Amino acid sequence: xxxxxxxxxxxxxxxxxxxxxxxxxxxxxxxxxxxxxxxxxxxxxxxxxxxxxxxxxxxxxxxxxxxxxxxxxxxxxxxxxxxxxxxxxxxxxxxxxxxxxxxxxxxxxxxxxxxxxxxxxxxxxxxxxxxx
Numbered sequence: 001x002x003x004x005x006x007x008x009x010x011x012x013x014x015x016x017x018x019x020x021x022x023x024x025x026x027x028x029x030x031x032x033x034x035x036x037x038x039x040x041x042x043x044x045x046x047x048x049x050x051x052x053x054x055x056x057x058x059x060x061x062x063x064x065x066x067x068x069x070x071x072x073x074x075x076x077x078x079x080x081x082x083x084x085x086x087x088x089x090x091x092x093x094x095x096x097x098x099x100x101x102x103x104x105x106x107x108x109x110x111x112x113x114x115x116x117x118x119x120x121x122x123x124x125x126x127x128x129x130x131x132x
Contacts, residue, residue, distance in 0.1 A: 008049040009042035010081045019046035026055055032124065034059075037094030037117035038086045040124040045100055049078040061118060061125040077103045092119040097132075 004014035011018050022043040025033050034040035040059060047055045053069045060066070079101040088094045093116070100111040115129035 008046040019043040034124050041096040045081045061127045
C-alpha cells in the first residue's frame with residue numbers, strides 16, 4: 001500500500017487530509033475554509049513550502065496584503081514548523097505563536113512570530129505578526 005505524503009505543516013496526517021484540503025478548496029471554489037487561526041497559519045506555512053503564492057495572497061488580510069510575492073530563493077528549504085501557542089481573543093480575533101525553520105545557502109534560519117488573525121464573513125485572514 002502506498003502511503004500519502006505527510007503534510008508539510010507538521011500535523012500527523014497526510015497533506016490531502018490536512019492543508020491540501022484547504023488549498024484545493026480555495027483553488028476550486030475561491031473559498032477560504034480554515035476553521036481556526038491555527039489551521040490557517042499551518043496552511044500558510046504549507047503554502048510557503050509548496051510555493052502556492054495565490055493562496056498566500058488570498059489568505060492575507062486586505063489591509064496588510066502586499067501587491068505580490070517574490071519567487072522563493074531556489075535553494076530555500078523549509079525544515080519544519082512548531083506551533084508554540086494559540087489563543088482566541090474573541091470569536092473573530094486570534095493569535096498563533098510559531099517557529100518556522102528553514103535553510104538557505106547552507107545557513108539555518110528560524111522565524112519566531114506571534115501572528116494576528118481576523119475573521120471576516122466567516123473566513124480567517126492573516127493580518128500581521130511580531131517577530132521574537
